[in-house]
Amino acid sequence: MSGSVLLDTDVYGAVFVTPDKAERHPVGRWRRALEGVRVFISFQTRAEVLAGAASSGWGERRVHELRAQLDATPTITADVAVVDAYAQLQAACSRAGHALADKRHAADCWDAACALAKELPLLAGDGIYVDVPGLALFGEGDLL
Numbered sequence: 592m593s594g595s596v597l598l599d600t601d602v603y604g605a606v607f608v609t610p611d612k613a614e615r616h617p618v619g620r621w622r623r624a625l626e627g628v629r630v631f632i633s634f635q636t637r638a639e640v641l642a643g644a645a646s647s648g649w650g651e652r653r654v655h656e657l658r659a660q661l662d663a664t665p666t667i668t669a670d671v672a673v674v675d676a677y678a679q680l681q682a683a684c685s686r687a688g689h690a691l692a693d694k695r696h697a698a699d700c701w702d703a704a705c706a707l708a709k710e711l712p713l714l715a716g717d718g719i720y721v722d723v724p725g726l727a728l729f730g731e732g733d734l735l
Contacts, residue, residue: 595629596729597667597706599699599715600636607660608640621714624730631665633705635698667705677704683724691723 598606605618606625644657667673680703684692691700699719703726706713713720714729721728 595631595711597631597711597713599702599713600639601716602714603632603636604640631667631711633667633702634669635701637661637666639698667709672708673704676708677701680704680707687724689723691719
């Protein structure tokens with residue numbers, strides 16, 4: 592999908608959910624880079640964002656607004672292609688000794704699997720995705 596990108600949870604949250612609390616992130620640079628680009632999220636990101644709101648005790652109105660924002664963002668589900676990509680990615684990362692194979696990075700692995708299965712570059716604010724076999728990073732890492 593040309594002109595499209597999958598956002599990791601940290602980027603999605605910083606740009607679309609709580610931009611006022613994202614001073615440590617390069618939110619302005621991410622926003623400029625995303626202009627005219629179709630943004631996708633993974634089911635994992637949707638779950639993490641909703642869990643964060645629930646854990647933080649957000650009120651009904653704010654959760655309703657959050658759900659509207661999430662509903663407006665195309666979400667990649669865990670279909671057969673994504674599950675297969677996850678299995679292959681876990682194996683490849685394990686063989687390569689990449690940290691993404693570690694269970695504590697399972698959420699990140701699901702995001703990467705969604706990007707791989709749907710042939711989307713990934714935009715993330717952390718380095719866990721660097722050198723992941725076969726994964727294209729949006730902006731080739733200069734936005735990480």
